[in-house]
Amino acid sequence: MKVEFFQSLPSTQEFLIEALKNGDIKPPHMIVAYNQTKGVGSRGNSWEGLGGNLFMSFCISKDELPSDIPPPSISIYFSMLMREVLSELGSKCWLKWPNDFYVDDRKIGGTLTNKVDEIYICGIGINLTSAPENAGILDIKTSVDELVWGFVSMLDKKILWKPIFSKFRIDFCKSKSFITHIANKAVSLQNAEICEDGAILLNGEKVYSLR
Template sequence: MIEFVDECSSTQKEIIEGLKNSVIKPPYCLVAKRQNGGVGSRGSEWESEEGNLYFSFCIDEREIPSDVPLSSMSIYFAFLMKEHIASLGSNLWLKWPNDFYVEDKKIGGVITTKIKNSYVCGMGINIAKSPDYAGVLDIQISANSLVLGFVELLKNKISWKQIFSKFLLEFEKSKNFTSHINNEKISLHSATLCEDGSIFINNKKVYGLR
């Protein structure tokens, strides 16, 4: 089921509360034109201007390919969306672990959590406008079209092996950037991507924590 609303506090928060209170059952997707309490990386607020893409979905863990590492569920979902958008002619790429970029500008991101036996994934992408410090998607497409295309791709149950082989090549772009690791900005220049989606950097293994 896909529900479209004009406004909500946060699509992800709404689904999490719905699952906890047993008023929502997977599969379920919520798409909002506006959010007044969107969640960004590391708990920050994601600026939610009308016209961009804000949606979250929940899916039963049994519907996810068995080879997807639990710690890299956000990478899996994000790369599926990246593949869909790229198939439409965009130069969008995925910066480790789960930020959408066009060239050197962040245009969105993904957050995933687990509630009961379901994964809840929230996505935000600037498709129409952005703050000065961010970018906008380089093709014109409606938010609803992106959601419908992503949902169809998710149904294909593409394996982690297929996703990882492509992400491994794209990871080279991430090496030109930094990532917040233990509340510290760390250059990814010397990082190595591991098969489970984690990176090996500064002699230790680091996982994407959101």
């Protein structure tokens, strides 16, 4: 994967999508910014880009990934790869369904994934040194570069879905104390059950991440 670093960008994901659309880059390709001024978060929210934190987006073709990954749970897969990198560095962060990074009960980051034709476009943001009000900070000292190259290395291993899901299933137990947003509504995960494909079973209905 080719990796490009920028001192500052409005949004790594929007920059990547535009470059992909114009034919300036081709997958696999990653864009990293040390500062981001107009980041994109889940449900159309903005992601506040404080300097020193991780802001990265990448594109990768579907055929470059393990074939057993359930397409609706691709964001969980990418998130768990980053969680593995963080865990190997000593962090106790965990992944709240479907793709929010938490330390204890505070959100420290998140993942947003879209698909254009057969190409996945994924953005990951994590608070390494500072956070907006009501958010948390990663519990270990690391650097943007260390996480970026650690993630690229983890992605190159082409880990299958099953071992990734086994670890995510453990994290899901913690998710039950929280709410998530489904169809723009806050929904408790207390009675949700996790399915083998990463979806949840809630009130008899199967719900996928879709972000």
